[in-house]
Amino acid sequence: MLSLRLARGAHPLVLLRRLLVAAAAAGVGFLLLCTLGYAVAHPKSTGQSLVRLVWCAVPLAAVVQFAVAVARTDPATRPRDGLDAAGLGPVRLSVLAAASTAISCTLGSGFALLLYKVLRGDIGGPLSGSARRLLDGQVHLPWGATLTLLGLLPALAAGTCVLALHPRREAAARVQQPAVEPVEGAEEVESTEAPSEGPQAPPPAPAPAPASVPVPGPAYAGLPWGIAIIAVGLALEAYVGHGPAPDPDRLISLPGRTDGTSPGVLGGWLLASLGLVLAGPGLTHWCGVLLAAGRPGAVRLLAGRILQDAATRIGRPLGVLCAVASGALAASELYGAAWDSTGPRPFGPLTGLGAALVMACVTATAITAALDSRQSRNGTTAALQRLGIPASMLRGAAILRTGVLLAVLAPLTWAIAELVTLPMSR
Numbered sequence: 001m002l003s004l005r006l007a008r009g010a011h012p013l014v015l016l017r018r019l020l021v022a023a024a025a026a027g028v029g030f031l032l033l034c035t036l037g038y039a040v041a042h043p044k045s046t047g048q049s050l051v052r053l054v055w056c057a058v059p060l061a062a063v064v065q066f067a068v069a070v071a072r073t074d075p076a077t078r079p080r081d082g083l084d085a086a087g088l089g090p091v092r093l094s095v096l097a098a099a100s101t102a103i104s105c106t107l108g109s110g111f112a113l114l115l116y117k118v119l120r121g122d123i124g125g126p127l128s129g130s131a132r133r134l135l136d137g138q139v140h141l142p143w144g145a146t147l148t149l150l151g152l153l154p155a156l157a158a159g160t161c162v163l164a165l166h167p168r169r170e171a172a173a174r175v176q177q178p179a180v181e182p183v184e185g186a187e188e189v190e191s192t193e194a195p196s197e198g199p200q201a202p203p204p205a206p207a208p209a210p211a212s213v214p215v216p217g218p219a220y221a222g223l224p225w226g227i228a229i230i231a232v233g234l235a236l237e238a239y240v241g242h243g244p245a246p247d248p249d250r251l252i253s254l255p256g257r258t259d260g261t262s263p264g265v266l267g268g269w270l271l272a273s274l275g276l277v278l279a280g281p282g283l284t285h286w287c288g289v290l291l292a293a294g295r296p297g298a299v300r301l302l303a304g305r306i307l308q309d310a311a312t313r314i315g316r317p318l319g320v321l322c323a324v325a326s327g328a329l330a331a332s333e334l335y336g337a338a339w340d341s342t343g344p345r346p347f348g349p350l351t352g353l354g355a356a357l358v359m360a361c362v363t364a365t366a367i368t369a370a371l372d373s374r375q376s377r378n379g380t381t382a383a384l385q386r387l388g389i390p391a392s393m394l395r396g397a398a399i400l401r402t403g404v405l406l407a408v409l410a411p412l413t414w415a416i417a418e419l420v421t422l423p424m425s426r
Contacts, residue, residue, distance in 0.1 A: 017070045018104045020364060024063045025108025025153055026115070027357040031056050032149040033116045034135060034350055041136035059354050060153060062361035065320065067105065067157040068164050069365045071097040073372040094165035098158040105154040113150060134349070223282025226275045226319075230416065233271030237423045240264035269330070269420045273323035276416065280319020283412075285311035287404050303397040303404070310373040317366040318405065322413045324362045328355070329417035 035056055039049035074097060117123045119131040288307025291300050381394065 014074060017073070017368065018100070021063075021067050021070050021101070021104045022108035022111070024066055024357060024361055024364075025105040025157075026112040027108075027353060028056070028059050028063050028153055029109040029112030029150050030116055031059060031350060031354055031357075032152070033112060033141070033146065036141060036145055036149055037116075037120075037136040037139070040141060041139045055354065059357045059361070060156070062324075062358045062365075063105075063153065064157050064160050065317075066361040066365045066368070067101045068160050069317065069368040069372075071101045071161045072165060073368055073375070074100065091167065094162055094167070097165055098161040101161050102154040102158040105157050109150040109153060113146070221282070222278045223286070226277070226279025226282065228275070229278060230272050230275030233268040233273075233275060234416075234419050235268075236271065237265055237268035237420060240268065240423060265423050268423075269327075272416055272420055273327065276323040276326065276413075277316065277319040280317075280322065281311045281315025283408060284315040284318060284405065287408050288401075291400070291404055299393055299396045299400060302393070303400040306377070306397065307401050307404075309377075313373045313376070314366070314369045317362070317369040318409065321362045321366045322409050324358055326413045326417040326420070328359065329414060330421045331355075333417065333421045 032053075035049065035052045038045075038052060042049065114123070116135065120135045285308055288304040288309075288311065290304070291307060292304025296304065384394070385391070
């Protein structure tokens with residue numbers, strides 16, 4: 001009930017983000033229902049049904065990441081003064097954010113079920129039965145499996161929100177005050193003033209040592225691991241590509257291809273994408289270091305310091321965006337040259353829906369992370385404006401940061417896309 005009350009009084013921009021989460025959840029729910037309908041209509045094609053279900057995990061993960069990013073930027077779930085006394089501490093606020101995310105995903109899944117039923121012809125309407133053959137409308141779906149698949153996204157999104165927004169101790173939030181050393185000669189003064197008769201007071205107990213607080217690692221700590229994983233993935237693809245052809249039963253069929261692909265090639269592709277994700281914060285940090293190197297001016301120095309400070313917030317979403325963009329470029333490289341408008345289409349409408357959903361979610365996640373980083377600098381921006389810094393300088397720093405990130409990440413994404421497609425295009 002509290003989540004609904006907070007949703008009623010939320011800012012229109014916050015409501016728009018939640019509507020986008022609901023729309024993305026509707027897309028994933030529709031894809032899961034299509035997979036279930038195919039499995040029910042083709043009970044003998046167990047392998048194809050399993051492959052379709054596995055491919056649905058990619059848009060599912062993208063929507064969960066987007067939902068967590070939206071919950072992280074929700075002002076209603078941020079700790080405030082006085083809420084602890086009302087029983088709404090950081091832990092309860094993370095649970096509240098998870099409940100709001102689950103409600104948005106449930107609404108989207110319900111709309112997906114309604115639209116799926118209408119397109120199949122089970123419910124009357126203006127579009128009733130328009131996609132009956134595509135959605136296998138001649139069979140009825142089991143309600144148990146339908147509700148299980150539709151409840152998967154709200155459960156995963158809510159659980160991920162609780163884990164991601166759970167409060168953690170940070171070294172920067174706790175400053176240990178040094179113990180006050182006694183002044184020389186104070187004991188002599190006290191001994192002269194104290195009476196010589198009577199029991200002496202016991203000496204004070206030594207103060208306990210301050211508990212060690214775990215210091216978070218730097219933003220560029222994952223860069224060496226990311227580079228190493230990218231190298232391992234590319235080396236695996238090169239090794240498998242030059243090795244002997246595996247058995248036909250061990251090949252994995254890709255959409256729109258008659259021949260199979262070795263699992264090692266796809267494994268190298270996934271490793272290269274994972275390396276991009278891990279290297280995102282480090283690349284963002286070193287972009288800021290390069291901007292502030294040498295003898296920078298005010299705009300360069302401001303842009304570089306902001307990039308270094310925001311590397312942890314925006315680096316990981318940018319890495320995911322680069323990985324997805326690399327996969328999209330690789331797919332266009334593999335299928336674009338062989339695309340014949342008169343022949344069979346490599347991709348169907350559901351494949352296009354899944355690809356568009358993944359690209360939209362990762363792009364929206366990166367934009368949301370950038371807005372969150374901007375909101376976290378509101379105090380610094382206000383202080384700079386009070387010092388007389390013009391707004392044009394702040395806009396110039398933002399444009400410079402965006403240009404540097406594009407100049408570094410775009411060629412890297414294109415190079416990895418070209419390298420991962422070499423074994424599959426020969």
